[in-house]
Amino acid sequence: MFIALLVIVVLLPAARFALFLSLPAGDGRLTEMVELGKGRPLRAVAQELESRGIVSSARLFTLYARLMGGDSRVKAGVYLFDNGMRPSRILSKMLTGDVYQRLFALPEGYSSFQVAEMLDKRGIFTKEKFLMACRDEVMLSQLGIQAPSAEGYLFPGSYNILPGRTEQEVVREMIERQQEFLKNGVRNRLKARGLSEVQLLTLASMVEKEAVQPAEKPLIAAVFQNRLKIGMRLQSDPTALYGVRAFAGKVSRDDIMKETPYNTYRIPALPPGPIGNPGRDAIEAVLSPPSVPYLYFVGRGDGSHQFSRDLASHNNAVNKYLKAPPAPPRGTK
Structure with a gap:
């Protein structure tokens, strides 16, 4: 030849x-x-x-x-x-095998709105069409998700979005990756924690939004679950802003007074669904929180938090780290 x-x-x-x-x-x-x-x-x-x-x-x-x-x-x-x-x-x-790659990284904790904005800025999908795909009722039903959107079900990680792929195909891949993770070693532990899958993802999404340092995720998860056990409002800042504006680490008094279905300053329980898309560490933190007595935490200004077991200690921490007079009891922040 x-x-x-x-x-x-x-x-x-x-x-x-x-x-x-x-x-x-x-x-x-x-x-x-x-x-x-x-x-x-x-x-x-x-x-x-x-x-x-x-x-x-x-x-x-x-x-x-x-x-x-x-x-x-x-x-x-x-x-x-x-x-x-x-x-x-x-x-x-x-x-x-030097194939074309259009890599997109979905960060832990990002909401579907933030993901849509990132994809839009990269010129991959428009924000509107990606969000429509996240709300595709037929696709969600096919994947066994009984929720109005894919919020909380998009698995953080890297994706190679090849030309010609549709928004629905990418959203489906993100969901299927998360479902594979939940199936392997997560769903069989939910009953022991007394949580449903949506409750797990909701709590984990809140942990992701609150935590700056990964090592503190278990402690923050413990605070939320301690509060739930005694019927105490979760009072988590990011929930006050979900669906209203982007969370940038600070909320105003007007923010926490807004009546929204997700605002845990106003509602006495968990939000109706996740406020972002949690990663493995946050999910694991909710499944295995440490046994600690904390009910409060406040940022120290360096990315870490001061955890407290009672309101007096919490107000002292607020005075020390926020350098402001104690505000009316506002829970976690």
Whole structure:
């Protein structure tokens, strides 16, 4: 086979083949996505590259790939090429599996609104369409989620959002990753904690919003659950702002007085659902909180919190770290 190919090369005008190998098809301004499916013949890929203007000759590219022994070693995937690449660079990308990646990282604790804004700024999806996908009742029902939106069910982590993927497909992947995590070692522990799945995710989302230092997540989870046990309002600042404006670490008196379904200064129990999308650590903190007597915490100004067991101690901590007269009892903040 190799000898036959060499004969073909000899018969081809040497100058033409050398020119094909040394010069790109264009000036690099044309960029194209090409999908190399598993089992797709290299000849078909080469023809697509030629039709899109990435190589000047499908026949010569196929011949070159065979001469290099690469026709059976190319890796499937979606590739990004431009017409300023030489054939050697194009083949090298396909042999090494240098596939196109459009990575998007969903941070722990971010709400669906924040995720939508990030995707919009990156030019991946519009904010409105992503939020619509999060509220797709048919998809949520198919995935067994009895909630008005996917809030709390989007698993934090990295995602490769390839061209052509829809908002629904990405939201589904985010949900399925979280469901896989919950299925493996989480759902069987809910009963022991006396929590439903939505309660777990709601508490974990609050922990994510309140915690700055990861090591404090279990303590914050313990404070919330201690309060729930004695029927004490959770009074968590981020809940007062959910659905109203972005949480930036501070709330005003007007914020905590607003009547919203999520404001735990106004409602006597958990919010009706999560206020963000919790990660593994926050979920684990809710499932395994330490046995501590704390009912209050206040920020020290350096990302850490002072935890207190009674209101007098809490007010002293407020005086010390916030340098302000004690406010009326406001719980956690």
